[in-house]
Amino acid sequence: MAGIYIHVPFCKTRCIYCDFYTRTDMSSKQNYVAALGQEMVLRKEYLQKEKIETIYFGGGTPSQLSFNDFAYLFRILRGTFEIEENAEITMEANPDDLTNEYIETVLQKLPFNRLSIGIQSFDNKELEFLKRRHSAEAAMNVVRLCQSIGYNNISIDLMYGLPGQTMDIWKRNLSIATSLDVQHISSYHLIYEQGTRLYRLFKSGDVKAVDEDLSVDMFSVMIESLSTAGFEQYEISNFAKDSLYSKHNSSYWLGKKYLGLGPAAHSYDGRNRSWNVASTSKYIQGISEGKPYIETEILDTNTRYNDFILTGMRTKWGVNLIELEKSYGPELKDYALKNVKQYIDQGFVTHKANILSLTQKGIFISDGIMSDMMWVD
Structure with missing residues (x-):
């Protein structure tokens, strides 16, 4: 069994903490989607005909793609790979993209069965600081709306250790998260990655990192709160109810093979790692010429x-x-x-x-x- 990761680099705006390969210029989106389909065919032998048990659209913001974009990609996927009947198919999404229309035209008509919603916080001041486009209330409403149409495998992302974050705010975030009855929570400490706007603010002294002891206490409170709410900590930063682990992410931790498609996407064939060029234009060019820009690391x-x-x-x-x-x-x-x-x-x-x-x-x-x-x- 193997997995496929599909990187969607497009974002409406860039969050101040993000160091993933993303871009806010959407002009190449259609050429990029076409290149993805071509890459699937070009690299179909990479997984040595293993059956596909997980497909994960990550980003960036996959919810920037339309119904037609996804329909095309699923058609190529089905025609190129043998996909398990009950494969886990995940879409990462931002709450502000999940409008009623988008849910009706994309989530209800395509074979996604798992959602990973990038909420990060239920505190509006924290969301504003992170340059997230949604409000706390909108995020809660989106989760409930997706549940109402039958999604019963929903993950949300939370961040802790934000500048100025207090224990009371963090406890309130956890309380709201557990009250939503989602099946999975991924929670990560804020990291000041070089090259991000947040890092520049940190180096200039405009923001200060949270006290290390408080960070440890927040981590401890998170484990206790989520455990009390019925979540199992199956990985240091990931918690699930009813054994609804992220099968795709678990495949990384369990050493399974996976194929990464799209610019900057990484792959693993069971022995060696490889990754696509972190440039949408070079990615599209390489694919169109039948010579993808791929680097490989031979692992001893x-x-x-x-x-x-x-x-x-x-x-x-x-x-x-x-x-x-x-x-x-x-x-x-x-x-x-x-x-x-x-x-x-x-x-x-x-x-x-x-x-x-x-x-x-x-x-x-x-x-x-x-x-x-x-x-x-």
Whole structure:
């Protein structure tokens, strides 16, 4: 089983924290959609005819595409790949795009069965600071509207650690999120990425990062609040009800193959990584000439071992030592056990039935644990 990720780089406006490859110029949208269909055909052998169990439209803002855009892409997908009957098909969307008309013409007529809605906050001042285009009330109404037409696998994104954010505001965000009865919540600490407007504001002193102790407390409160509301923390930043994990994102953490389509999209064939050029114009040109601009990284055993540790230890499934030894050899298995022993002794990691996994308190120092387990040349 494998997955397909489709990158849609277009956005109405650019959020101040975003460092993904996006663009606000929509003039190349139709040529880009046509190129996506061509890339599917050009790279159909990449996944070696494995059945497709997840399709994920991410961005950017996929909800900037129209019914006709999606209908064309689904037609090519079906004609090119063998797609599992009950495949998880996700669209990332911004609340302001999900109008009644868009829901009726796109979500109700196309085979999407999972929505990931980029809300980020239910506080209007925070939304204004982040340069989000929706209000808190509009976001809540959109979730309820999608539920009313039958969507029962909805994920929302939340951010914490924003400048000026208080614990009261964060608790209120969590309370509203859990009251909406969504099935999945992804929550990430705000990061000051170089090249973003937020980073420039931070470096100039116009915004100040939240206190580190408060960040840790917010993370702790999030885990407690979501657990009380029936969510399972199956990955450090991801929580699900009723085992409705993101199958697509889980495939990354579980080391499954995936094909990334579109500019800046990444792919993994089970051994090596590759990625498309981060330029819409070069992407379209390369595809039209039948020579996609793709870079490939050949992964040696130690690098693949590090990826295995980094992705596995972030999840509830942990690191399977039998699989580790089979894939990377007994020396690296012994290396992992030697370097994680202190954390097992201190109660930060469990070692049961050949599985290493973080305990609840281990999650709070996960970066250090994973760093110590990784191979350093």
